[in-house]
Amino acid sequence: MWLKYEERGVRMNPTILEAMKSCNVNREAILKTWKEIVEIESFTHNREGVNAVCDFVRQELEKLGMSTKVYEYDKAGPLLIGECGTGNPDECILLTGHMDTVFKDGFIQDNPFRVEDGKVFGPGVLDMKGGVNLIFYIIKLLKALDYKKPIKVIISGDEEHGHEHSNQGQLMTDESKGCKLAFNMETGIVGNSITVARKGRIACRVATRGKSAHAGANFSDGINAIQEMAHKILSIQALNEKYEEVTFSVGTIKGGTVANAVPDYAEIEIDVRYNDVDMKEDIVEDLRQIAETCKVEGTTGEVFIDGGFPPFSNKINQKAYEFVNGISVKNGFGETEPIHIGGSSDAAFITIAGVPCLCSMGVKGEWNHTNREYALVDSAIERIVLITDAILESENVKSFLD
Known part of the structure; x- marks a missing residue:
């Protein structure tokens, strides 16, 4: 894996690479938990299925030393929050996403988790269990690198039907207030773009x-x-x-x-x-x-x-985008492009709280919500390194608000 990146001219942060080797953050480990989370079907209207994913994610976060709490609903999947670190709350970094999918129960029978030609397939493999899976390894690396400042994980359980039967959007706003910077681990875009605004x-x-x-x-x-x-x-x-x-x-x-x-x-x-x-x-x-x-x-x-x-506005995201673009270039991943897209996401509820947020930070791929949905295996390593390095370097930035 490392040789492949070197051949492409990628020069990832050597301190992070050493930490990855020492704590076994590698392709095999990432694919293992990716497979486990995808194989728990969690259609957005199947409360029991989403609860099962929540249990899995909660256990993984607690293994990493995070404290967790869950908000439950009668007609929707739960909202999961994980926290670790100490220090000033205004230094807190957010990692956010959702655990429900659009795929009805049984879809996996004809569309199993599988890896073919560098692509991963399966229900929700891209949108957005791949992004949730990355959170485990980002936190694992930060702990290995002795990062001690606050980190909060917020993962909703009914994003795909717009929080119709819950107050999770409002809860995300409330839980985000006062934080420094957020990464929404939604579907990453092939072509190295970062979403800074959505309709x-x-x-x-x-x-x-x-x-x-x-x-x-x-x-x-x-x-x-x-x-x-x-x-x-x-x-x-x-x-x-x-x-x-x-x-x-x-x-x-x-x-x-x-x-x-x-x-x-x-x-x-x-x-x-x-x-x-x-x-x-x-x-x-x-x-x-x-x-x-x-x-x-x-x-x-x-x-x-x-x-x-609500709309996800770019009014407070520009400084954060420029910062992360610099981290991408530094690691040899190349220049990114800030884009405004039509699809909505929970990033909107974070910017409403006044927190700069970058979206589409999960694994890269295409064809969300279809049986062609896939994610690129190598993009998992890239995004883990990019976000981990950005969080480490964020200690040198007092505020991402202009």
Whole structure:
């Protein structure tokens, strides 16, 4: 492994490399725990599965000397917090992520954990069990290097459905307050980019109600909820022309019972992405107006806001990005690129707390949420070294806030 990096011109921090050798932070160890965590299926709506991953992660953190606590929920997976180190709380470094996946139970039967041509496959191997797995080795190295300042780990259990049935977003904000710097171990991006901003997301539904009737014998007595919904879908999609850098996408539709009955109910799910937190109120009001303004006489409509994420802003991340980019160059990993992407993440709840946060710091790969999802094996070592060195060097920076 070391020769391969040397051949590529990579010149990683020799002190960290020696520590890696002395405490067995290597490819085999990383793949072992990676496999273990992936093989515990944790579909976001399977509370028991997410709890099982939480138990695994908690045990690993406690082996490393961290104290842990868990917040549990009736309709969502848990939130796990681990802490170690001493000293001033404003020196605390955050490592964050989530343990739930989008893959339903049984997906692993046809898509097992496996390594092929330098790529790792399996449900959630990239998004984001690979990133959670890195946390174990970053902490292990820091302890081997006698790093004593505070470290906090925050891992949510219902990120993939937007904390719809929990207060985990707010808890992440509360637990982050006062910390110095955060690394969100979300999906790393092939091409050496670091995410410094993300769009916010509003997850919502619009429902229409009419009156059912037999489509043959009593057609004129019915009031068609799907017909009304058709008007609303066109109006919602037209909102894409109203705002800059805001997107509205009607993603699912359902309604009616059988073809020979006039439908009395229809429902759509909408995904909204936006950049400015101040725009949310106007967006929701537009959706409410469309939902409640009906063109088919006798129908009614209503909008439901089911959850989502605030925007992850770059307003306080630039200094942290420049610092970590310098660490990347120093270690021979090359220049990084700061990017702003459309997908949301828990990083937003950290910057709301006023803590600089860099996202997409987990293993690199592609095709999240599909059966093609993969992560690059070598990127695990790269990210462990990069983040460990950044944490060590952060002691020389008083603040990452401008």
